[in-house]
Amino acid sequence: xxxxxRIAVTVxxxxxxxxxxxxxxxxxxxxxxxxxxxxxxxxxHGVCGACTVLFNGHSARSCLMLAVQADGQEITTVEGLSxxxxxxxxxxxxFHEKHALQCGFCTPGILCTVTELLREVPRPDExxxxxxxxxxxxxxxxxxxxxxxxxxxASQLEPGIKDEDGRV
Amino acid sequence: xxxxPFAYYDPASLAEASALLARHDNARLLAGGQSLMPxxxxxxxxxxxxxxxxxxxxxxxxxIADGALRFGAMTRQREIEFSSEVARxxxxxxxxxxxxxxxxxxNRGTIGGSLCHFDxxxxxxxxxxxxxxxxxxxxxxxxxxxxxxxxxxxxxxSSLEPDExxxxxxxxxxGLRHGYAFLELAxxxxxxxxxxxxxxxxxxxxGRIARAALALSGLGPxxxxxxxxxxxxxGAEPTREAFLAAAEEAGKIEAMSDAYxxxxxxxxxxxxxxxxxxxxxxxxxxxxxxx
Numbered sequence: 001x002x003x004x005x006r007i008a009v010t011v012x013x014x015x016x017x018x019x020x021x022x023x024x025x026x027x028x029x030x031x032x033x034x035x036x037x038x039x040x041x042x043x044x045h046g047v048c049g050a051c052t053v054l055f056n057g058h059s060a061r062s063c064l065m066l067a068v069q070a071d072g073q074e075i076t077t078v079e080g081l082s083x084x085x086x087x088x089x090x091x092x093x094x095f096h097e098k099h100a101l102q103c104g105f106c107t108p109g110i111l112c113t114v115t116e117l118l119r120e121v122p123r124p125d126e127x128x129x130x131x132x133x134x135x136x137x138x139x140x141x142x143x144x145x146x147x148x149x150x151x152x153x154a155s156q157l158e159p160g161i162k163d164e165d166g167r168v
Numbered sequence: 169x170x171x172x173p174f175a176y177y178d179p180a181s182l183a184e185a186s187a188l189l190a191r192h193d194n195a196r197l198l199a200g201g202q203s204l205m206p207x208x209x210x211x212x213x214x215x216x217x218x219x220x221x222x223x224x225x226x227x228x229x230x231x232i233a234d235g236a237l238r239f240g241a242m243t244r245q246r247e248i249e250f251s252s253e254v255a256r257x258x259x260x261x262x263x264x265x266x267x268x269x270x271x272x273x274x275n276r277g278t279i280g281g282s283l284c285h286f287d288x289x290x291x292x293x294x295x296x297x298x299x300x301x302x303x304x305x306x307x308x309x310x311x312x313x314x315x316x317x318x319x320x321x322x323x324x325x326s327s328l329e330p331d332e333x334x335x336x337x338x339x340x341x342x343g344l345r346h347g348y349a350f351l352e353l354a355x356x357x358x359x360x361x362x363x364x365x366x367x368x369x370x371x372x373x374x375g376r377i378a379r380a381a382l383a384l385s386g387l388g389p390x391x392x393x394x395x396x397x398x399x400x401x402x403g404a405e406p407t408r409e410a411f412l413a414a415a416e417e418a419g420k421i422e423a424m425s426d427a428y429x430x431x432x433x434x435x436x437x438x439x440x441x442x443x444x445x446x447x448x449x450x451x452x453x454x455x456x457x458x459x
Contacts, residue, residue: 002173022176022218025209045206049272058246058275064205065276068176069222113272134357135270 007071011036012080020067027051029067030077038078038108042137049136052109053077059116078108081115091115091153100149102140110136114150123154171208178220182227182306182335185219190308190331192217197333199242199281202273227280227335230254237341241280241334245292249274257341260298260348260366264291267350270358280334283319286326289360289386291352293320297391298366298383299339305332323389342379346370347453349445352385353437361386362429365418365441369406369449371457377401382414382445384438387423394418397442406450415443 004019011034018033025044030036030053042048044063051062054076082089088096091114101107110133117124117132124132129150133143175192179185189195195217198204207213221227227242230251237257239248248254249265268274268282268291282292283303296303296316303314305328314327321327328334342348352364363386372378380401384392397414404410419439423431 002175005176021173023171023173025170028170045209046202046273049270052272055275059272060276061202061272063209064201066176066205066220068178069220116271131266131357132271135272 005068005071007068009067009070009072010074012076018067022066022068024067025063026053026055026065026067026070026075027062029070030062030075033067036077036079040105040108042105047137048106048109049113050106050109052112052136054112054116057116057119059113076112076115078111081111090156091118091150094149094153094156095146098145098149098152100141100145106136106138106140110138110146114153118150118154118157122157124150126151171205172211172214174215174218176218176220178223180223182224182333185221185224186306186308186331186333188217188219189333192219195219197221197284199284200244200273200277201281202269202277203281203285203287221333228278232257233338235341236338238336238338239279240336241283242278243280245269245274245277245279245282246271248279256344258299258339258348260350260368261295261339263348264295264350264364264366267291267352267354267358267361267364273358279337283337284326284328284334286320286324286390287360288323288389288391289362289364291350291361291364291385294364294366294383294385294391295350296337296339297385297393298368298381300381301337301339303334304336304338306335307332311335320390342368343370345453345456346379347449347451347456349448349452351441351445351448353441363387363434363437363441365438365445367442367445367449369401369446369453371406371450371453375406375454377404377406377410377450380446382418382442384418384421384442387421387434387438389424392418392421394421394442401446406446406453408447411443411446411450414446415439418442 004021008017027041030039040050042050046061046064052059053062129147196215198220228240231238282290301316303319347369350366352361354361366383368381370379380398396417400414419435423434425431
């Protein structure tokens with residue numbers, strides 16, 4: 001039973017069928033097997049939040065999940081947050097506008113986390129944003145520009161309105 | 169950091185999971201994975217067999233039976249956090265859940281996983297102690313129901329047998345006008361508490377304390393329920409003096425020391441947090457009785 005399992009995972013709307021060893025983390029599966037290297041790995045034990053993806057729409061740490069657990073499930077990574085034409089989503093635009101990243105290592109995880117927040121709480125206040133970001137470590141920005149970017153993105157969104165692909 | 173190799177099983181029923189657990193040595197159950205997976209990544213834990221409970225629908229969900237709230241062991245912390253029934257019947261749970269890890273970990277973490285991991289500072293362990301909850305376990309040998317005190321074996325250890333699976337946790341809500349509070353001190357939001365305190369209070373029609381419960385985490389290997397404090401509160405007027413006297417008793421409970429926090433500091437926190445949760449619970453009880 002330690003042998004590989006055949007799994008089918010939908011990532012950013014594309015279905016992938018691969019073989020995975022049970023101990024392969026979802027994060028390594030995304031990066032090494034699917035070559036979706038936008039998802040970053042920092043601590044690999046669930047503290048830094050860099051590897052956060054949306055698992056069936058909910059933010060989760062992909063270093064704490066196994067690839068085999070994603071069989072039959074839907075995952076969105078940072079690559080799936082921007083429109084297909086390569087432009088930026090409103091949230092990503094706001095990060096650009098407010099200079100909410102420096103080295104960018106934590107950014108994919110933060111974008112996934114905040115995407116979920118804005119879907120559930122379209123007009124978060126600063127406290128809600130800070131609480132939400134407590135699960136994502138950023139060593140560059142001091143968080144202030146990130147909070148400003150989330151507030152900016154939220155102010156530009158109609159509550160509950162997403163683009164045709166459900167992006168905020 | 170990668171886990172050591174293991175065999176993986178994702179049974180679709182509890183019976184199947186119990187049979188797998190009975191059959192295999194050095195097997196571990198995977199619930200939300202927010203504690204077990206880090207330990208496996210570090211190879212602190214190296215199971216030969218990993219039995220994933222995430223595909224067993226009957227283990228998840230919140231139900232009400234005989235006036236009690238019953239949580240399937242695989243109910244996600246997130247579901248409890250946003251449940252309107254929990255908000256109505258046991259609001260202290262949601263106050264405490266705000267301190268449990270982060271949004272991403274609550275999306276996966278389960279109530280049963282937290283109880284089986286049994287970290288002495290864990291909020292859901294504290295609340296199960298506060299309510300004197302009951303736990304249901306199942307194995308191929310049969311089912312049994314444990315009171316919290318029987319479940320709480322020691323530091324990070326429940327009294328479940330190696331072949332048993334925790335299936336549900338039941339808490340009996342207090343009257344709709346009860347007061348409640350949960351407070352903890354941690355260095356950072358989402359960290360494990362140094363000390364956590366929770367309280368439930370019910371007032372009688374004359375405004376005296378008809379019923380009180382307290383639970384303190386972070387002092388010893390299992391949550392403490394300070395009997396002397398509770399005895400002092402019973403029948404007392406909900407005054408600052410009464411709360412301080414009860415808190416002083418809570419501050420005398422023996423506490424552990426570690427590399428970061430001394431026993432004396434933990435006892436100080438126990439005193440201060442007990443007083444604060446009692447005052448807040450009394451305020452809420454008064455507000456809710458006139459509402």
